[in-house]
Amino acid sequence: MTKKIHKYSRKKLSRGEPPNFSGQHLLHNKKLLNEIVELANISTKDTVLELGAGKGALTTILNQSAGKVLAIENDIKFIDILKRKTAQKQNTNIIHQDIMKIQLPKEKFVVVSNIPYSITTPIMKMLLxxxxxxxxxxxxxxxxxxxxxxxxRSVKNAYVLAWRMWFDIRYVKEVSRDYFSPPPKVDSAIIKITRKKEPVIPYKDYIAFLGLAEHALKKPQFPIDFALRGIFTLPQIKHLRKNLKVDKGTPVGTLSEGQWGIIFKTMIQYVPRFYWPRIKKRNLNRFLKRS
Known part of the structure; x- marks a missing residue:
């Protein structure tokens, strides 16, 4: 008997596991719920997007201080619960929809969520x-x-490196699996994301930078001289290493955001455009699909 494949994670599903299982584990620890909202520093000026609202444990705290809450939930059995819990709050909009099919708000927005494990990376790509x-x-x-x-600190994925050109992503704390129902098989963690006041790379150059990142990070453990070959000449790489203050054995995956900014600006200034690496078409389509 052929096993079904999860539509997002592409992993085989165990017998008895529903094909649209979201990997959602409901957080029930009130102290942690309040800590998450406090960390987000929500005010009445904020539009808050909650991805995977569940039974509304986080929603009902968010709507006490946010200007507007958009609570997304795909599981029909939770929708009536959410609507009942938020009936008295006109600032809360319950949206019954697949997270990966929503349109992001056109206005500025904040995300505060306990997201489904199985679509963690797709959600991050959608946002970042x-x-x-x-x-x-x-x-x-x-x-x-x-x-x-x-x-x-070390980066292996080009898209994660690209995110860091415009956003600060910080690991806050580990969260025990015992705080959830049903408890997941692994522990969780809270991360905080903040848009940089001054981006390392201009927004308009994000596709060009992604091409550079994809080319250079094919082998993140490789030294910078090897990783940047084909873009820069050997004399340019030598000069670039001096500006970056690294030696020829430095793994390319360990470079800082500021160092990547120097590499990109050097490429723009000194490398003819036809030598700029381009992101593969299939990868670009996947990238733009989540934008």
């Missing part, structure tokens, strides 16, 4: 791939492994 959208900041509870990957 296009730096020109209205996303300003967020406090997100997610699977610990993903939180570590998104905030690690």
């Amino acid at each position: 791939n296009n730096p020109s959208n209205g996303f300003q900041r967020g406090v997100i509870l997610m699977e610990k492994g993903a939180a570590k990957r998104f905030t690690s």
Whole structure:
């Protein structure tokens, strides 16, 4: 018997697991719920997007201080509960929809959410791939492994590096699996995202930068001289290393955001456009699909 494949994670589903299982684990610890909202520093000026509202444990705290709350929930059994709990709050809009099919608010918005584990990366791409959208900041509870990957000093994924050109992503704290119902098999973590006041790379250059990042991070452990070959000449790389204050053995995946900014600006200024690496078409389509 052929196993069904999860429509987002592409992982095989275990027997008895529904094909649209979202990986959602409801947070029930009131102290942590309040801590998350406090960390987000919500005010009446904010439009808050909550992705995966569940039974409204977080929603009913958010709508006490936010100007507007857009609570997204795809599970029909939670919709009536959400509507009943928020009936007296005109600032709360319950939206019954698949998270990955929503249109992001056109105005500036904040995200405060306990997101489903199975679509963690797609959600992050939806929020962060296009730096020109209205996303300003967020406090997100997610699977610990993903939180570590998104905030690690060493970068392996081009899209994560691109996010860091426009957003600060900080690991806040680990959260025990015992705070959830049903409890997940792994621990979770809170991350905080804040849009940089001054982006490292101009928003208009995000596709060009992604091409550079994808080319250079094919092998994140490789030294900078090897990773940047094909874009810069050997004399340019030598001069670039001097500006970056690194030696030839420095792994490209360990460079800081500021150093990547120097590399990109050097490429723009000194490398003819036809030598700029371009993101593969299939990867670009995936990238833009989540923007």
